[in-house]
Amino acid sequence: MDVRTSGGQGGAPADGPGPHPDELPDGLVVADARGLVVCFNAAAARITATPPARALGRPLEQVLPLEDLEGRRWWRLTDPYGGLAIRTGQPERNLLLPGGREVLVSARYVRARPAGPLQRLVVSLRGTEARRRTERSHAELIATVAHELRSPLTSVKGFTATLLAKWERFTDDQKRLMLETVEADADRVTRLIAELLDISRIDSGRLEVRRRPVDLVAAVDRHVRAHIAAGQPQDRFVRRITGPLPKLWADPDKIDQVLGNLLENAVRHGAGTVTIEVAPTRTKAGDEGTAVTVSDEGPGIPEESMSRVFTRFWRGSKRGGTGLGLYIVKGIVEAHGGAITVGRSPAGGAEFRFTLPVGTPAVLA
Known part of the structure; x- marks a missing residue:
């Protein structure tokens, strides 16, 4: 850059090669x-x-x-x-x-x-503001992970140590109960590690999307059945399908992760009926796509919090967990070229809506 004192505001030439x-x-x-x-x-x-x-x-x-x-x-x-x-x-x-x-x-x-x-x-x-924010975010992530890992690992250690020391004193039913608790805690640790890997890939832009045909209606039904099997009343769920739906090419596992998180939030933190709507739509770019809306009849999300829902560590009132789920959901949807929004449902609860373009088949090597 030919820098001289005549010319533009900053003492550099007003024209010539390169940016001002x-x-x-x-x-x-x-x-x-x-x-x-x-x-x-x-x-x-x-x-x-x-x-x-x-x-x-x-x-x-x-x-x-x-x-x-x-x-x-x-x-x-x-x-x-x-x-x-x-x-x-x-x-x-x-x-x-x-x-x-x-x-x-x-x-x-x-x-x-x-x-x-x-x-x-x-x-x-x-x-240094951006770097400081990143450092604070990393420190908060480490503190959150340490806190979330401590509880299940303490439980696993306690039950296994007790079983090893006093195996003969317990009945078969007591042993089964303790082993089931250990298994549940191990699953919790596995889920947390998976969340951390997802965050790392999202932050670095390396989240891989393995596109295959996805039947969204079947995926929704599968998650609803799982909640009913876990004890939720069948009439708590309303499913509305507007067809015909375009053929969707996406990563089935990751779409399952998105649906699972949104339905889990609606069931656990919402109230009343949980409504899942699936309908054809057009993306902002005008491409053919599919929209999925999950809403409930609970207290909803305060207006002042809606801009922070998809950030790391956001937790609404009485929310548990790491606060990473919706951040990961947003990353997965955007990695598919889609978008996700949050608002208030007609019944007053939270309403999450994500859209996915139909996508293209994966190129086979």
Whole structure:
């Protein structure tokens, strides 16, 4: 980039090849061979709270009086215009602006020839807010997982230790009850590990979708039967199918996961009748698709919470679990090219609606 003091707002040329510095998402500060600032873009102005007019033409050390986390002045430590002439820059690190505000800083040394004098010093600035949010999210995830694992593992350890120490003292019925509890707790741990793997794949964009023909109506019926077998009254579920439905190509296991989570939420946290509607629809792109709506007659989700329903760790009132289920549901639906929304049902409860495009068959190698 040919940086000069005439031209655009940030001291860079208004036209020419490449983007204008003010279009860059990160802060950009460029100093010339004398150490005077010749470019100070809009993002740098926002991060440092310094207008470009007050930065241009001034010494870099005055415009960016950076300190490391131990309070040492960074420019004196790195000495870009002196020191070793073979250096090419500084890797990104946390530094402090006046007032103690953290900023991520990296630098590139531009020389006319290797080991020659410095012609330009290019500094990149980034705020730390996004990184801090990610760090807090990871810390919260670790704390949640540790908490959720502790209870079933303690139970498994307690029952197995008791059985090993006092096997002969228990009746067959008592042994069966304890082993069934151990099995249920082991299943809980397995589900939690599966959730963590799903989150990792969703966050990294590596969630694999293995598309096959999916019969949504049969999948809904299967989940309803499972809830009835578990003790729910048959008349609690209403199923409405509007046909004919288009042929759907999706990942059967993952669609089962979505349906299972939404129905479980409606049964456990809702009230009254649970209604499942399946109907043909059009996606936002105008493509043929299928819509599934799951609603209940419970208290619903407060209006102020609806924007956070699909975030990590969201739990409504009296909700248990990790708070990861709906985050995973959203990731699965979006990985299929679909969308999911939450609202209030006509009966006043929660209403979840997800749409899936018909998709295309998987390409066989």
